[in-house]
Amino acid sequence: MSVSLSSLRTWPLLLATSLLIAAPSAHALSARDQAKVSALHERMTAAEKRYTDALVLMDNADPKGSSEGDAALEDMEDVIADCIAQKGCQVGGLLATYKRLLKQRADSAGESDGDEAIGPLEADPDHVAPLVADVPEAARAAALLNDHRHAFDDMVEYNPAVQAGIRRWLTDMRPALLTSYENYMNLRAVMWPEWEKSALPEALLFGIMAKESNGRVHASSRAGAAGLMQFMPATGRRFGLGPDGTGFDTRFDARSAAEASAAYMNERMRVLNKNIEYALAAYNGGEGRAARIYREAGGQSFWTDSAYSQFPGETKDYVPMVIAAAWIFLHPQQYGVEFPKVNAQPATLRLAKSTTIYELTICLGSAGTRDGYMRVLRNLNPRYEADGWIPAGTTINATTRIAGLYNRYCVSGPRADLARTLITADLNAAIKRPSAATFTGSVAVGDVQSMQAAQVAGPAAVPAPRPVAPARRAARTYKVAKGDTVGRIASRFQCEVPALARANGLRAPAYAIKPGQSLKLEGCGR
Incomplete structure (x- = not known):
C-alpha cells in the first residue's frame, strides 16, 4: 500500500529521531554485522538517488514522478526498519x-504553491500510531516511520x-459519534x-463500527444482524462466527x-480491486449485487450514475456515512x-464477591468517564447479562482504571453497601397490603339492607371452623420463553442465580x- 507524498508529514520522524538517535553504538561488531550495516547504507544511498x-x-510534470517518489x-x-533490528x-x-529529503520536497512545494492553505488531507496528530503505548520504543519508531494512517485519504473519494x-x-449525530469513539477506544486493544494484521485502515474499522452499532x-x-459489526x-x-455450544453467539465477541x-x-477488496466504496456496498447491501454492478460498470467509480443508481437507498446512505465517520x-x-480522552489500558479483575454488572456500574461511579462504566463492562464481557449474577472468584475483563475503582469502592465500604442495597431492592416490598382485621374503610350503600336484616334476626350460631390441613406445596417449574436469560428469570422469581443454576445443572459462566x-x-421467593 503506497503512501502519497502529499499525505506524508515530518512530525512522526522528529519523534522517531528523539527515540532512536541517542541509541548507543555497538562496541565491537563481527565482520558479518559490519557487512550488513554497509549493505543498509548502500540501499539508503540508492533510495536517495531514486x-x-x-x-x-x-518538476517536469512527468506523471511517473509521483509513483517513483512514493x-x-x-x-x-x-x-530504517531493518537498521533498527540490525546490531x-x-x-x-x-x-x-x-x-x-522530505524537507526538500516540502520547501519545493511551498515555493510553487504560494500562500499556505489547510486542505482536507492535512494529517492530524490526534491518532499517533497503532497501540503506541503498548509497544517498545524501537517498535514504536518503526510504526511511526511506516505511517500509513492517512493512506485511507487516497483510497476513497472526498x-x-x-x-x-x-x-x-x-x-444531530454528534452524540452518537462521540459515544462510538469512546466505546471503540475501550475495545481497541482487542x-x-x-x-492491523490484515493491513486494513483503522479509520475504516471505526467507521463501520460507528455506523453499524x-x-x-x-x-x-x-433482520437478524448482531454484534459490533452486525454480521448476519x-x-x-x-467466517467462524455463531453459537459456540455454550449458549453464546460469538458475533457478540x-x-x-x-x-x-x-x-x-479483505475478501471483498480482492474481488473488487481494492475499491473501498464497492466493498462497503457489499458489506451493507450484499456481495453478489456489489460484484455484479462493479463488473457491469467496468470498474468505474461507485459514484458513477450507472453504478450508483443500482444500489438500494440504504446502501447509498451507508457508504458515505462510513467514510465520513472514518474521515x-x-x-x-x-x-x-x-x-x-479514554484511559483504556486492558486489565483483568478477579471478583471478591458475587455481583452483577449493574451493581458494578453503581459502585464504580463515573470518575474519568462521561456515562459511567456499564457499557465498557458489557462490551468487554459480552457473555454476561447486565442483571445476571457473576460468582465470586470469576475473572472478568476490565481496564486498569476500573480495577482500581473496584478495589477502592466495590469490595467493601459505604458505596459497596449502597450498591448492594439498590441492586437487591424489590419493588413489591414498597406495596402495602393491609389485612382484613385492620381494615377500617367505609361500607358500600348496597350493603345496608343486609346489615339491618341481620340485626332483626338476632345473632346466629356460628359453627366452629374445622382445621384445614396445610396444602403440600408442589415443586414449581418455569418454561423458558424466547429472550429469557437465567438472570432475568432469577430476578422475576426472586431467586439466587447460583442456587437456580445448581438446581437445573446449568454451568457458569454462560x-x-x-x-x-x-x-x-x-429456592425462589415468588
Whole structure:
C-alpha cells in the first residue's frame, strides 16, 4: 500500500529521531554485522538517488514522478526498519537523510504553491500510531516511520456525499459519534490488532463500527444482524462466527467480530480491486449485487450514475456515512471535534464477591468517564447479562482504571453497601397490603339492607371452623420463553442465580438455556 507524498508529514520522524538517535553504538561488531550495516547504507544511498530523480520528474510534470517518489520513500522506510533490528546500525544518520529529503520536497512545494492553505488531507496528530503505548520504543519508531494512517485519504473519494455525511455526524449525530469513539477506544486493544494484521485502515474499522452499532457489543437488528459489526447469521458462519455450544453467539465477541470483519473486507477488496466504496456496498447491501454492478460498470467509480443508481437507498446512505465517520476519526481537529480522552489500558479483575454488572456500574461511579462504566463492562464481557449474577472468584475483563475503582469502592465500604442495597431492592416490598382485621374503610350503600336484616334476626350460631390441613406445596417449574436469560428469570422469581443454576445443572459462566426448557424454581421467593 503506497503512501502519497502529499499525505506524508515530518512530525512522526522528529519523534522517531528523539527515540532512536541517542541509541548507543555497538562496541565491537563481527565482520558479518559490519557487512550488513554497509549493505543498509548502500540501499539508503540508492533510495536517495531514486527519490532525487523522482523530484526532477515531478518538476517536469512527468506523471511517473509521483509513483517513483512514493516507491523511493518506501525503500527508505524499509531500510530504517531493518537498521533498527540490525546490531551496530546507527539509525540517526539514516533518519537525518530521510528528513532532509522530505524537507526538500516540502520547501519545493511551498515555493510553487504560494500562500499556505489547510486542505482536507492535512494529517492530524490526534491518532499517533497503532497501540503506541503498548509497544517498545524501537517498535514504536518503526510504526511511526511506516505511517500509513492517512493512506485511507487516497483510497476513497472526498466528495459532496461524504461531506454531507460529515455534516450529519457533526450535528444531530454528534452524540452518537462521540459515544462510538469512546466505546471503540475501550475495545481497541482487542479489535485493532486484527485489522492491523490484515493491513486494513483503522479509520475504516471505526467507521463501520460507528455506523453499524455505535460500539454496542449486544446490538442486534430485526433482520437478524448482531454484534459490533452486525454480521448476519449466514455470513457470520462463513467466517467462524455463531453459537459456540455454550449458549453464546460469538458475533457478540469483539475480537472475533473484528477478525471476521477484517477477513470479509479483505475478501471483498480482492474481488473488487481494492475499491473501498464497492466493498462497503457489499458489506451493507450484499456481495453478489456489489460484484455484479462493479463488473457491469467496468470498474468505474461507485459514484458513477450507472453504478450508483443500482444500489438500494440504504446502501447509498451507508457508504458515505462510513467514510465520513472514518474521515472525522482521522482529522478531528479540522472539524472542531474533541474526542474524549479514554484511559483504556486492558486489565483483568478477579471478583471478591458475587455481583452483577449493574451493581458494578453503581459502585464504580463515573470518575474519568462521561456515562459511567456499564457499557465498557458489557462490551468487554459480552457473555454476561447486565442483571445476571457473576460468582465470586470469576475473572472478568476490565481496564486498569476500573480495577482500581473496584478495589477502592466495590469490595467493601459505604458505596459497596449502597450498591448492594439498590441492586437487591424489590419493588413489591414498597406495596402495602393491609389485612382484613385492620381494615377500617367505609361500607358500600348496597350493603345496608343486609346489615339491618341481620340485626332483626338476632345473632346466629356460628359453627366452629374445622382445621384445614396445610396444602403440600408442589415443586414449581418455569418454561423458558424466547429472550429469557437465567438472570432475568432469577430476578422475576426472586431467586439466587447460583442456587437456580445448581438446581437445573446449568454451568457458569454462560448458564445456557433455550426456549421451551423447563426450569425448577427451587429456592425462589415468588
